[in-house]
Amino acid sequence: MNSVNAYLTLCKPRVVLLMMIKAMVGMAMSPVFSWQIFFIANIGIACAASAAATLNHLVDQHIDRIMLRTQNRPLVQGVVTPSRALLFATVLGLIGFGLLYFFVNTVTALLTFCSLLGYAVVYTLYLKHQTVQNIVIGGLAGAAPPLLGWVAMTNHIGPQAILLMLIVFVWTPPHFWSLAIYRKTEYAKANVPMMPVVFGDHYTKINIFLYTILLTAITYLPFAIGMSGWLYFICITVLNARFLAMTFRLFSKDIFYAYKIFKYSIVYLFVLFIVLLLDHFVI
């Protein structure tokens, strides 16, 4: 791995891209829109998210060494030193904050900074090792981008933006707990108290199913509060029916089916946002 690739890996580009897509949805759904803000805010949010990802690599080095999935990370392999990674994260964080503060608005800059701290410090350093609710509470930082996108455009926190955030927040547990069932042995080896490790698979499956019901109820709220129309209503019914059926079937299935749910949950969120946008702009 060369150093450019190593620094790119530190940024977790796929996660950052997903964050940017979520922020773009928040921007596009807001009542006002400016292309200038769109570009600057996305760069700022991407820089802050990359800084948070780098800090996550830095803090989780000892776990990454143990888990098979993360053994090739640049800090574990020694391609990048911890001090360089810290410098890299600081520079990215400052650029992100500066762009948002000087060219977007103060509220977006502060909220983005709080999300960065929430993920890199509160979640990675503390929550992750403290409780099985780690990904639920820590998920707040990951759910923030639609809110950040909305606030970047409007300069205020609206209930519609909070609803978009809420959808991602409630989507996070079934998404991560499915993966946790699949990778239970690795999490146990790394001493991370994920729900299947602490409470077992059956209790986790109950929670996945209950959160999917909760997600189903919440995803109808954009229709209920007049944010979206019939196209969204019909599409979300189909998406939810499949998600509910899969999580119900999980009770009698093995860990490979849990991984299938993990993959479906990504498609689910992606399609949900696309339909939300289509309904907003086309209909």
Next chain:
Amino acid sequence: MMHLRWVVLIAAMLVIVSVFAALVYYFFTAKSTVKIKNELIWLMLALLIMLGLFVPVFHQGFL
């Protein structure tokens, strides 16, 4: 259309309250390897965060 939006809003509210109750109920039926009291506090915090996010959304819906 307006009536359906109200029905969806109220139905969603009832489902959310039921799921919250179910999460707490199943928590007490679980067998764990850690201190159950600490985990209960974390669960309550998670539900409280969600509740905090629901309030402005439902407020908007009922306006």
